[in-house]
Amino acid sequence: MNKVYQYPNQRRVFSIIIPTVLSGLIVIYMLGEYLTTSSTEYTLPFGLLALIIFLDHFLSLSHPEKVTVSDHDIVFSGFGRHHTYTFDQIKRINIRKTAFTKSIYVRINEASLLKGRYWLNIETLSEGKELQELLTKLVETKHPLFKNFDRRSFDRTK
Numbered sequence: 835m836n837k838v839y840q841y842p843n844q845r846r847v848f849s850i851i852i853p854t855v856l857s858g859l860i861v862i863y864m865l866g867e868y869l870t871t872s873s874t875e876y877t878l879p880f881g882l883l884a885l886i887i888f889l890d891h892f893l894s895l896s897h898p899e900k901v902t903v904s905d906h907d908i909v910f911s912g913f914g915r916h917h918t919y920t921f922d923q924i925k926r927i928n929i930r931k932t933a934f935t936k937s938i939y940v941r942i943n944e945a946s947l948l949k950g951r952y953w954l955n956i957e958t959l960s961e962g963k964e965l966q967e968l969l970t971k972l973v974e975t976k977h978p979l980f981k982n983f984d985r986r987s988f989d990r991t992k
Contacts, residue, residue, distance in 0.1 A: 839965045840900035845958045850899055850912065854891040860884035889947075896951045901965060910952055917949055927976050929969055938966060 841850070864881030867873045890896050895917055898910040907920045919942055930939040936957040945951045956962035 836902065836904045837961075837964075838900055838902050839959045839961055841955070841958055841960075845955075846899050849955075850891065850897050854888060854913070857884040857887040857891070861888055894948050894951065897953050901954065901959070903965070903968060919943070921972070924972070924976060927969070927973050929966075929973055936962075938969070940969060 840846075861881055861884045864873075864877050864884065867877045868881065892913055895910055895912045895915060897912065898917075899912040902909040902911065906922075907918055908924075909919075910917045924942055926941075926943050928941045930941075931937075932939070935955065937953055937955045940952045940954060942950045942952075954962070954965070956966050959965060
């Protein structure tokens with residue numbers, strides 16, 4: 835079994851590629867402003883915010899373009915890079931649903947700033963419900979105590 839779950843091109847371009855490229859350009863521009871001493875009090879905060887977005891999307895791949903599942907591993911891919919986890923290597927996996935969108939937040943093993951944290955929009959992924967069920971089964975296998983644990987990251991209020 836080698837199953838690929840990916841976003842449609844429009845979603846991939848507008849939600850992943852454009853924000854990453856735009857934030858990278860803003861970082862370069864703000865760095866230039868800062869180094870030429872024509873900076874204002876907004877240069878550093880905007881530059882840092884853009885840097886965080888760029889690192890989150892590009893370096894840590896927390897918004898992967900596609901997810902590939904085979905019989906023995908799961909691969910999160912984006913920007914020509916990938917993070918691969920064999921099912922034997924996964925010791926801990928957590929899934930959180932969001933109340934506002936149909937996204938899930940997946941944490942694998944000891945998730946760090948650079949690897950192990952992934953946002954997946956289930957509604958727009960090709961066969962996203964199937965991927966969510968597969969990840970839920972993986973949670974049940976790795977954490978039987980959390981089998982019926984349906985917790986959300988953000989709860990809706992009135």
